[in-house]
Amino acid sequence: MSAGTSDGAELKFRDPGRARELTAALARLVQSLGRAPVTLMHVCGTHEQAIARFGLRAGLPPALRVIMGPGCPVCVTDLCEVDEGVALALQGVRIATYGDMVKLPGSSKSLADAQAEGAQVEVVYSATQAVDLARASDQPLVFFASGFETTAVATAAIVLAQPPANFSVLSAHKYVPPAMEAVARLPEARVEGFLAAGHAAVITGFGLFEDFARRHRTPVVVAGFEPLDILAALVKLLEMIRDGEHGVANAYPRCVTREGNRRAQDSLWRVFQAVDGPWRGIGVIPNGNLQLREEWAALDARRRFHIDVSGLKQAAQSELSRRCLCGKIMVGLVEPTDCPLFGRECLPDSPVGACMVSSEGTCKIWYQYGGRPDLGGTA
Amino acid sequence: MCLGIPGKVIGIDGLEATVDFFGVTRKVRLDVVDEPVALGDYVLNHVGFAIRRIPAAEVEETLKLFAELAAAGDDQDLLAADLRAELAATQEGKK
Numbered sequence: 001m002s003a004g005t006s007d008g009a010e011l012k013f014r015d016p017g018r019a020r021e022l023t024a025a026l027a028r029l030v031q032s033l034g035r036a037p038v039t040l041m042h043v044c045g046t047h048e049q050a051i052a053r054f055g056l057r058a059g060l061p062p063a064l065r066v067i068m069g070p071g072c073p074v075c076v077t078d079l080c081e082v083d084e085g086v087a088l089a090l091q092g093v094r095i096a097t098y099g100d101m102v103k104l105p106g107s108s109k110s111l112a113d114a115q116a117e118g119a120q121v122e123v124v125y126s127a128t129q130a131v132d133l134a135r136a137s138d139q140p141l142v143f144f145a146s147g148f149e150t151t152a153v154a155t156a157a158i159v160l161a162q163p164p165a166n167f168s169v170l171s172a173h174k175y176v177p178p179a180m181e182a183v184a185r186l187p188e189a190r191v192e193g194f195l196a197a198g199h200a201a202v203i204t205g206f207g208l209f210e211d212f213a214r215r216h217r218t219p220v221v222v223a224g225f226e227p228l229d230i231l232a233a234l235v236k237l238l239e240m241i242r243d244g245e246h247g248v249a250n251a252y253p254r255c256v257t258r259e260g261n262r263r264a265q266d267s268l269w270r271v272f273q274a275v276d277g278p279w280r281g282i283g284v285i286p287n288g289n290l291q292l293r294e295e296w297a298a299l300d301a302r303r304r305f306h307i308d309v310s311g312l313k314q315a316a317q318s319e320l321s322r323r324c325l326c327g328k329i330m331v332g333l334v335e336p337t338d339c340p341l342f343g344r345e346c347l348p349d350s351p352v353g354a355c356m357v358s359s360e361g362t363c364k365i366w367y368q369y370g371g372r373p374d375l376g377g378t379a
Numbered sequence: 380m381c382l383g384i385p386g387k388v389i390g391i392d393g394l395e396a397t398v399d400f401f402g403v404t405r406k407v408r409l410d411v412v413d414e415p416v417a418l419g420d421y422v423l424n425h426v427g428f429a430i431r432r433i434p435a436a437e438v439e440e441t442l443k444l445f446a447e448l449a450a451a452g453d454d455q456d457l458l459a460a461d462l463r464a465e466l467a468a469t470q471e472g473k474k
Contacts, residue, residue, distance in 0.1 A: 046382045049458040099464070125468035126427035128408065147426075150383070154426045157410040199383045202423065202431050225382070226444045254437030255383075255423060261430060263413040359457040368457050 015228065022231035023059040029238035036063035039190050040237055041183065041332050043071040043176055044197030045360020046225055052369035054227040066234065067332040070179045070282060071197065073147045073172075074100040074358035075330060078278040081172040082106030083309040084302070085144040088170065089119035093305065094137075096122045096130040097144035100358040101172075103351065105321075107312045111144075127158040134167035142301045146172040150200045152290050153264045156271035159292070159299055170301040173290035175274050176200055177208060182285050182331075184216040189332050193237040195230075196222045198252045203268070205260025209248045217246045224252040271296060280354055281327025320345055326353035329362050336363040343367055382458075383425040384445055384465045385433055388416055396429065398422065398469070401449040405469035427468040 030038055042048065048068045051057060060066060070076055083106045089095045095111065102111045102123060115121040124130045130143035145155045152173040159169065176197065183189055196209055201222045209220040219240035223233035233251040240249065250256055270293075277289025292300040301307070324346070325339040336342045336355070346352040348364055355361035389404070390397030396416060398407045409416055412429040416422060421438045422429040449466075451459040 046458070046461065049461070053456065053458050125464055128427045128470065129468070150425055150430070153411055153430065154428045157408065157428060161410065199423070199425060199430070202383065254433060255431055261411065261413045264411040264430060267411050359461055365457060368455055 018228055019059070019231060022228065022235055023061075025235045026059075026064060026231070026238065027061040029235065029242060030061045030063045032242055033238070037065045038063060038192055038238070038241070039065045039067060039332070040193045040195065040234060041067050041069045041189075041191045042195035042197070042223070043069045043180060044195075044200070045072045045358070045362075045365070046199070047071065047195060047197065047223065047230065048362060048365045049360070049369075050225050050227060050230060052365050056227060056230060059231075060234075064234075064238075067191075067335070068330075068362045069183050069191075069194075069332050070176075070279065070330045072330070072355065072358050072360040072362070073151070073174055074098070074104060075326065075354040075361045076174055076179075076279040076282065077101070077104060077146050077172045077354070078280045079105075079107050080278065080309065081170075082110065083312045084307050085111055085142075085170055085172075086114045086119075086312060087307050087309045088142055088144075088301065088305060089114040089121055090117065091305070091308075092119075094120040094122065094133075094139055094141045095144050095170075096124045096133050096141060098125070098146055099123045100360075101144060101146055104354055104357050105351070107309075108314045109312060127154045131158055131161075131163045131167055134164050138166060140166045140168070142168050142170050142305075144170045144172065146174075148174055148176050148197075148200055149203050149268060149290075150197075152272060153203055153261075153268050156267040159271045159296055160267055163299065168299050168301040168304050169292060171272070171290055171292055173272065174277075174279065174285075174288055175290055177204070177212065178274070178285050178288040179279065179282070180209075180212060181216075182282065182288075184212070184218060186331060186333075191218065191332065192241050193218060194220045195233055195237065196220050196248075198222060198224045198229075198255060201252070201256045201260065203261050203264045205258050206248050206250045206256055207258040208260070213246050213248050219245055219247060219249070221249045222252050222256050224255065279330075281330050320352045324353035326355045326363070329355055336366045339363070382461050382465055383423040383430060384462055385421050385423050385438070385442055388418055388420045388422060391416065391418065396422070398424065398429075400424075400466055400469075401446055403466060405466065405471065407469050424465065424469065426465070427470070 355363035
């Protein structure tokens with residue numbers, strides 16, 4: 001925005017010389033492609049946090065768009081999934097869940113609303129803490145679990161570690177690769193390359209993306225979270241686009257391998273199966289949801305409890321939520337600042353859409369780090 | 380929620396490791412890490428579970444960003460706040 005922003009951003013780099021080299025390379029590469037804009041998508045809230053926090057967009061060439069796709073697991077948790085958690089809580093079942101889930105709006109209520117009506121909703125940071133809560137009492141406890149494959153692995157490990165009989169899981173876990181498929185098939189998104197999330201790839205391995213890259217003729221680069229890691233990954237992605245390489249590159253080799261973490265994958269798929277399911281604002285993603293396998297029915301809150309969400313449905317959406325653009329933001333079609341509610345009716349303390357709720361939501365990240373972060377006059 | 384944080388293993392008891400994160404000692408589960416973990420190794424942790432043993436040669440580079448974030452105390456800083464949440468996901472360890 002101001003000249004001061006880009007100066008400030010540069011100071012945040014540990015190696016400003018290297019950052020300058022990388023941004024100069026980005027400018028040269030975009031120019032050599034001879035078209036504008038060139039759109040690259042990342043699918044990780046932590047990448048967006050790092051991009052915004054370190055002011056990386058200030059240094060990008062104007063013709064390069066780096067946008068966030070469906071990379072916020074809380075944001076894509078569907079209304080009907082929130083309704084299930086709220087209904088259970090209102091039925092008197094004690095719920096444990098990750099912090100960002102509490103304020104997430106359902107059809108008519110959030111878990112915070114249920115809590116205000118007397119329901120027991122506990123915030124935990126890990127599945128282990130949810131199990132500890134269950135152990136400390138005889139009361140049924142449902143762990144309302146959200147998160148992508150990285151986080152689902154922790155839930156799987158808990159399921160495999162013989163939790164107490166009063167413990168069960170309401171899974172809102174999602175699997176990212178099918179959502180990348182969905183975005184790649186959207187012609188209007190015009191994504192020319194993907195940055196894959198580093199810590200999800202620690203689990204899945206980068207080999208998982210090779211077939212995707214070939215089929216969609218779209219390169220994928222696995223990126224870390226250091227500002228310089230992200231810039232280097234963007235350079236690699238543009239080089240692959242220039243050279244017509246439709247493969248996968250690993251720009252985060254210190255944490256990611258081709259095979260990934262086999263033991264974690266084994267736990268994940270022993271406990272969960274991928275099923276078609278709704279992602280908020282996006283629609284049904286084939287194989288996008290992680291559901292507990294039949295074998296673990298006793299630990300599956302959906303099989304264990306009769307969950308009646310009918311009282312929570314509303315005939316019509318509120319005027320505000322009709323104007324919310326979260327769905328389009330999450331597939332990269334528009335930016336938070338294109339939404340008429342952003343920073344006005346929709347704020348972190350009174351969110352309308354899911355993207356303003358979670359610390360990994362695009363809107364909350366943009367709001368928190370200063371509106372449209374560090375676009376440095378490129379808008 | 381897809382952030383992992385690195386720490387140094389200073390104790391192991393079965394499937395539970397005691398890990399030092401930037402001076403804070405915490406318990407971390409070893410259920411899903413895919414390589415044998417030994418004292419002195421660095422592991423990447425996510426929501427209370429070690430998900431990767433970080434090769435020794437790569438440790439320093441990985442730690443820099445996180446050490447910087449761990450020192451940031453601003454609640455408005457979402458990246459630093461998520462890192463603190465990751466630490467909170469591990470169990471209190473013995474000092």
